[in-house]
Amino acid sequence: MDLLRSNLSRVRIPEPTNRIYKQECCVSFATPKSEGGLFIDMSTFLAFGKDCVDWNYEKTGNPVYLHIKQTKKLVPEDRPLKKPTLLAIGVDGGFDNNEPEYEEAHNIVILPSYVSLPFPSVELPEKVRLAVDAILMAEGAERKEQLALWTADKKEISAYAMSLQQIDNGVIIPRSGWKCSKCDKTENLWLNLTDGMILCGRKNWDGTGGNNHAIEHYKETGYPLAVKLGTITADLEGAGNAVFHL
Numbered sequence: 001m002d003l004l005r006s007n008l009s010r011v012r013i014p015e016p017t018n019r020i021y022k023q024e025c026c027v028s029f030a031t032p033k034s035e036g037g038l039f040i041d042m043s044t045f046l047a048f049g050k051d052c053v054d055w056n057y058e059k060t061g062n063p064v065y066l067h068i069k070q071t072k073k074l075v076p077e078d079r080p081l082k083k084p085t086l087l088a089i090g091v092d093g094g095f096d097n098n099e100p101e102y103e104e105a106h107n108i109v110i111l112p113s114y115v116s117l118p119f120p121s122v123e124l125p126e127k128v129r130l131a132v133d134a135i136l137m138a139e140g141a142e143r144k145e146q147l148a149l150w151t152a153d154k155k156e157i158s159a160y161a162m163s164l165q166q167i168d169n170g171v172i173i174p175r176s177g178w179k180c181s182k183c184d185k186t187e188n189l190w191l192n193l194t195d196g197m198i199l200c201g202r203k204n205w206d207g208t209g210g211n212n213h214a215i216e217h218y219k220e221t222g223y224p225l226a227v228k229l230g231t232i233t234a235d236l237e238g239a240g241n242a243v244f245h246l
Contacts, residue, residue, distance in 0.1 A: 001123060003110050007063050008127055011042045014134040018045055022068065023140045025049035033102065037069035039109060042131055057111040066132055067109045067116070070102040106132065160224045164193060171196035178229050182213045189230075190214040194223035201228070 014020055022040050024031050030049025032038045039053040040046070043062040048055075057063060106119040108128060117124065119132055178189050178198055185200035188210045192199065199217050200210030214226055 001117065003115055004064065004108065004117060004128065005125060007110065008125060010062050011064050011128055011131055012045075013127065013131045014045060014138060018138075020045040020135055020138045020140060021047040022066075022135060022138075023047070025052055027052040027055070032068040032070040032104065033072075037067055039065040039067050040135060042066055042128075042135075045135065053111065063111045064128075065109045065111065066119070066135055067107045069105045069107075071105070073101040073103055106136070108132070158225065164225055165223075166193065167195045169195060173198070180210070180213055183211050185210055185213075189228070190226040191229055192217060192223050193225040193227060195221070198229065199226075 020040070022032075022038065022045075025038060025048050026046050028049045028051060030036065030038060030051070034049055036050025039048045039050070041048065041056060041060070041062050042064045044060065046056070048065075053065065108117040108119055108124065109115070110117075120129070173191065173196060179186050180189060180200040181197055183200060188201040189198050190201055191197075192214070197217055199214040200212075201214055203209050203212050218224060218226075
C-alpha cells in the first residue's frame with residue numbers, strides 16, 4: 001500500500017471529456033478476456049495487454065494500472081432452458097443467444113514489480129477508489145468510436161477552410177462567461193475563426209435569438225467561417241458544427 005501511496009501523483013480521476021479505453025489494447029488485440037487481461041493506465045486511460053504494458057511503462061513511466069480480467073462462468077450442462085416471454089434475443093425474457101457469461105475481477109497493479117492490490121477495498125486511497133469507479137462506470141472510447149462510425153453523417157469540408165486566415169491579434173478566448181462583443185447577448189453566440197470575435201447569431205422572426213451581429217461582422221470583414229460556442233468538445237467530437245455564413 002505504501003508503494004501505491006508514493007505514486008498517487010501518477011493517478012488521475014477521469015473527467016467527463018476524457019476518452020477511456022478499457023475494452024481492447026491500444027497496440028494489440030488483447031481484451032479483458034485474454035489470458036493476461038487488460039491493463040488501463042490510470043494516468044492516460046489507455047489500455048494495454050500483458051505483452052504491451054511493460055512497453056508503455058518504459059515509455060511513460062506511469063506505474064499504476066487498473067487490471068481487468070474477465071473469466072468465463074462455468075455453466076452446468078443440464079441447466080434448464082428458460083421459456084422465452086419476449087420476441088427478442090439476448091435480453092431478459094428473450095431467446096438465449098448462447099453467448100457465454102463472464103465474471104469480471106479488478107485489481108490495482110503497480111509496475112515494474114507487478115504488485116497487485118484487490119479492488120474494491122476500503123484500504124485503497126480515496127483518490128484511487130474514485131478513479132477506478134469513474135473508469136468502470138464510463139462508456140469505453142472504443143464503443144463511442146464504433147457508434148460514431150455507425151451514426152456519423154457525411155460531413156462536407158468548406159472550401160473556405162482550406163485557405164482560412166487566422167489573425168494574430170492577441171485575442172484570448174475565455175473558457176466560459178461568453179458575451180457578444182457588440183451587445184449583451186449571452187446565448188446563441190458564434191466565434192469567428194479568423195479574428196476570434198464572439199458575436200450573436202441570427203434574429204428569429206418573432207424577435208428572439210440574436211441581433212445578427214455575427215452576420216453583420218461577416219458582411220463588414222468577409223471572414224466567412226464561424227463555430228457556435230458550446231458545440232465542440234475537448235476531443236473535437238462536435239467539430240461538424242463549423243459553418244459558413246453567407
